[in-house]
Amino acid sequence: MKKKLLSVLLTGAFVTSMLVGCGTSTETTDSGNGAANTTSESSTASNGTKVGVAMPTKDLQRWNQDGANMQKELEAAGYEVDLQYASNDVQTQVSQIENMINSGCNVLVVAAIEGSSLGEAMDMAAEKGIPVIAYDRLIMNTDAVSYYATFDNYKVGEVQGQYIIDQLDLENTDQTYTMEITAGDPGDNNAGFFYNGAMDLLKPYIEKGTLVVKSGQTEFAEVATPAWATETAQSRMETILSSNYANDDLNICLCSNDSTALGVENALAANYKGEYPIITGQDCDIENTKNMIAGKQSMSVFKDTRTLASQVVKMVGQIIKGETVDVNDTETYDNGKGVVPSYLCEPVFADKDNYKELLIDSEYYTEDQLK
Numbered sequence: 001m002k003k004k005l006l007s008v009l010l011t012g013a014f015v016t017s018m019l020v021g022c023g024t025s026t027e028t029t030d031s032g033n034g035a036a037n038t039t040s041e042s043s044t045a046s047n048g049t050k051v052g053v054a055m056p057t058k059d060l061q062r063w064n065q066d067g068a069n070m071q072k073e074l075e076a077a078g079y080e081v082d083l084q085y086a087s088n089d090v091q092t093q094v095s096q097i098e099n100m101i102n103s104g105c106n107v108l109v110v111a112a113i114e115g116s117s118l119g120e121a122m123d124m125a126a127e128k129g130i131p132v133i134a135y136d137r138l139i140m141n142t143d144a145v146s147y148y149a150t151f152d153n154y155k156v157g158e159v160q161g162q163y164i165i166d167q168l169d170l171e172n173t174d175q176t177y178t179m180e181i182t183a184g185d186p187g188d189n190n191a192g193f194f195y196n197g198a199m200d201l202l203k204p205y206i207e208k209g210t211l212v213v214k215s216g217q218t219e220f221a222e223v224a225t226p227a228w229a230t231e232t233a234q235s236r237m238e239t240i241l242s243s244n245y246a247n248d249d250l251n252i253c254l255c256s257n258d259s260t261a262l263g264v265e266n267a268l269a270a271n272y273k274g275e276y277p278i279i280t281g282q283d284c285d286i287e288n289t290k291n292m293i294a295g296k297q298s299m300s301v302f303k304d305t306r307t308l309a310s311q312v313v314k315m316v317g318q319i320i321k322g323e324t325v326d327v328n329d330t331e332t333y334d335n336g337k338g339v340v341p342s343y344l345c346e347p348v349f350a351d352k353d354n355y356k357e358l359l360i361d362s363e364y365y366t367e368d369q370l371k
């Protein structure tokens with residue numbers, strides 16, 4: 001645990017000292033306040049405070065929703081917003097964050113493309129005393145990150161693993177089942193949490209021989225999917241299917257998220273004649289939810305991006321007002337420099353039986369979007 005107290009000279013309303021939060025031992029932390037160093041003359045409800053929001057890519061549905069929700073809520077709270085997407089290109093994201101800093105953003109909210117590659121931009125934020133909230137993905141090896149807001153990533157994996165156990169009654173069965181694993185991007189700190197959450201539950205069944213991974217690929221490094229790319233997951237699964245499942249059924253595909261599940265579903269559609277497997281996912285992306293309704297994906301994990309955005313907007317407000325910032329986890333997320341105080345939202349299990357209530361009744365999607 002490491003506390004770093006930065007004295008920051010602010011050019012605006014007041015001088016304050018800021019607790020940059022890599023590590024506190026309580027469930028709540030004192031908030032920093034880098035908010036007043038604005039040169040803006042505009043006087044909105046939040047006194048010209050500008051929030052930079054850096055998102056990874058527009059290619060995946062969820063980040064479009066995250067960005068749109070953040071912008072809407074921040075603007076409704078009276079903040080000016082600089083929202084940027086970086087086409088999954090790390091250097092673009094670094095430049096965007098540096099521009100946000102240079103153009104006077106008072107707080108940064110960053111969903112990193114690669115958690116370990118933002119060092120310089122983070123140093124710059126720290127030098128200027130600008131608080132950073134890591135959004136959904138932890139930013140690694142820097143003490144510039146004040147807070148982290150995400151879903152409980154380990155639990156996401158547990159929900160997927162437990163689903164497989166329950167569906168096949170693995171605790172009581174004498175049968176063996178074949179399984180293949182598709183995990184996420186090694187550059188994304190979340191990917192290991194998803195993998196571990198599921199595998200901590202499933203490994204005992206692999207060791208017992210109840211689950212058989214015919215490809216032999218079980219280690220995270222072997223099953224990871226760089227950039228979470230659908231095409232990469234698809235071509236890997238095509239190879240696995242032709243080498244191992246030409247004559248055998250593949251019973252289970254543990255997929256860490258929906259973009260990788262989609263790749264696996266495409267590979268199965270083109271290359272597989274056996275009985276259709278159980279497939280897990282995460283995010284309830286529209287394509288995957290449609291597949292869930294059509295019986296081509298068994299489940300997904302619903303992470304309501306509206307909840308995360310609201311939480312982060314609340315945290316931004318607390319930081320700016322110098323209030324205690326809401327966190328509910330001060331143990332789990334060590335970014336290499338210390339534990340970052342975190343707020344973990346609850347992920348929720350979704351399948352064809354409850355998607356209407358979860359996704360349509362809550363107005364996350366309209367019925368038409370899922371047709």
Ligand code: BGC
Nearest residue numbers: 060136137188190228257283
């Ligand atoms: C997010 C997932 C998402 C994945 C790919 C992860 O960091 O937590 O929700 O599916 O990135 O974008």
